[in-house]
Amino acid sequence: MKDKPFIDENISTAATPRREREVAARPVPALTIVAHPLPHRAGERLLLEEVATGGSVLVSRVGPDFTLPGATLGMPLADTFLSRKPLVFESAGQGRVRLRVQEGGTQVWVEDAPLAGAREFGPEELAVGVPLVLAERVVLLLHQTLSSGPVVQDSLGMVGHGPGTRRVREDITRVADLNVPVLIRGETGSGKELVARAIHQHSARRAKPFISVNLGAIPKELAAAELFGAKRGAYTGATQDREGFFRAAHGGTLFLDEVGEAQPEVQVMLLRALETGEVYPVGGQAPVAVDVRLITATDADLEARIRQGSFKAPLLHRLAGYEIQVPSLRERREDIGVLLYHFARQELEALGEAHRLDSTASQAEPWLPSALAIRLVRFSWPGNVRQLRNLTRQLVIGSRGQGGLKASPRLEQELDSSVTPLPARPGGSAGARSATEESPSREPAGSRRKPSDVTDAELLEALRASAWDIKAAAERLGITRPSLYMLIDKSPSLRTAGDLSVEEISTCFRECGGDLDEMVRRLEVSKRGLQRRVRELGLDGD
Structure with missing residues (x-):
């Protein structure tokens, strides 16, 4: 074979990026931020290396630090609505991870259900990725990744930090300066x-x-x-x-x-x-x-x-001459949050609204609502990254003039049309109890209603009957709390605490003598959201 016309005798190695930590990588469980009140934190992760070696890791709002792969500095979750009482991630043997929630600590949701006590996740679930919702504000993905290994400092124009993305980057640097x-x-x-x-x-x-x-x-x-x-x-x-x-x-x-x-x-x-x-x-x-x-x-x-x-x-x-396998988006779910942030910033810069992503207040309402983040993580993405980019554009344009992203009913239907479920867990595993098993009074999943079946009048009636207690109203309607929040967001006759003006809140606070329950009845918003606004305005210290 005559290959000379395709061979460059002056092969350049200048394009090969510097590599660090030339250590053999090994699989470990990790937590990656999908959604956070500070949007730029998407993609930061915490390696649970102690869990992989039989120990445990305690995660709360004050520690440990989450960092971008390859970075040296990080910070804890630091959301004031998360508890200082930590969540406990510990080894359950045979590649399994147990998550324990302490009483009075941060509320955690898994698969549209609140977690009480403890639950184990097996290797199959970790391979797919398990989304965890913390206090309905922070979404983490519990998944399997690589402990270390070479970190390519040059991004090569690629967004993401998962093992599949890392392998592609490494392949590019190996073959780029060759002529095969x-x-x-x-x-x-x-x-x-x-x-x-x-x-x-x-x-x-x-x-x-x-x-x-x-x-x-x-x-x-x-x-x-x-x-x-x-x-x-x-x-x-x-x-x-x-x-x-x-x-x-x-x-x-x-x-x-x-x-x-x-x-x-x-x-x-x-x-x-x-x-x-x-x-x-x-x-x-x-x-x-x-x-x-x-x-x-x-x-x-x-x-x-x-x-x-x-x-x-x-x-x-x-x-x-050399093959490179590009992973599907289903195989790199830990990258969904950072990809969405990347595409959203591009779209917002084109609209002159990039400041919407520059929030520095951890008390702010999340730009990416947890219910929408869960939909994105669980979607099967048949169109892969191209589909995510197109969907991000629709979300950004459809949410112009609003504080955060909101999906239209058509987009919600699209995201619900192809969902990747978590692998079925074997029954009877020690310590693998779900919230359903530990709370017999909780409504069984089979009796759940579709949010689309709930009328606006029925929604308002349930909220009023429950004194605007979101959990009680959700149970009354037979839907999950994230679904209830979505219905409130879409309702033409309801508003959230974030929609209230400063004057309206201040006047109501003064007239009700600071009685939060009375304020809730008058303003018809959730107590938790109103309490957050009152705290932000400094009224609770008056």
Whole structure:
């Protein structure tokens, strides 16, 4: 095989990022922030290494610190509505983690149910990721990650810190300064072109063209001419010479997406180009030398297509000089919070509203409500990162003029349409008790209603009958508390404590003599939310 036209003798290593902590990584449980009253904290995590070695970790609002992977400084959860009485994460043996909630401590919700006592999570649940809601304000994901290992300081344009994302970054740095062809595999929307661009930008060819072509979008009768060029008169409509993508990318990188869709004749020409460094324009008689690094991508099972006879095995072997597997978003749920923050900031900067993400008050209402965060984490994301970006744009635009993000009924329906449930837990495990098992009086999950079945009048009646006690009203309606909060947010006739003006609260406080229960009856908002506003205004110290 003649590879010289595809080999750069002056290979650059300047693009290889500095690495730290060259230590063999091992799997450990971790907590990653998905949502927090301070939006920029999404993606910070706490490694539960002591749990992995048979010990325990205590987590409260005052410690320990959560940090971004690779960072040296961090801070505790620090939300004033979390308790100083810690949650206890401890080893339950055989890769299991037990979470214990202390009486009077922070309320924790798991799978739409409050947790009382303790619950164990097995390896299968940790592999999927278990969302935990703390005080209905902070959402953490309990999951499995890697303890340490090399941390690539250069982000390569990629957002996220999960093991799958880390592996892709490492693969890019290994192969970027080489000149071998690269095959990128991954589902639609997972970011394959982003990986190809990162390889090009960190290679010696970075100053030369990067040409991106979707083979699936080119009519099959024009594919050869589009890729390899064509002579005038070579086919009907060819009124002038066509350069072709290979020659347009000369000296640089040609990225061919959906390479599995290439027609048989195009596959033969691709194989020849890889083996000889030459292309034959359609209708031409002489080969044209090209210096191109080829990067291809596919979401198809090329091996299956080889067995079916629709893809050539020699071509696969030549394309896959090095393979990179891009994980789906389902496999990197710990990155959902930081990806949402990243995309939201881009959208808000375009709207001139980036200040909405710059909150420094931990007492503020969360910008990403916990109920919406849970929906995002549990959604199966068939469209992967591309779908998350599009959904973020809709959330940001649909929430203009509001304090935080709110999903429209249509978006809620979309997020509820494809949910990844936690793996079923084996019954009778010691210490694996759920809130249902420990609280027999609690309404069984099977009798739960859909929030969409609750009318606005019924909602208002239940709140008034429960003296605006959110928990009691939710039980009365047969729905979860997060669902009740969503119904309140969407109701045209109800408001929250955050909607009240300073004057309205101050006047009511004075007229009621500071009696919070009487204020709740007059203003018809939740006691907890009103108490928070009263505290923020400093009225409780008067």
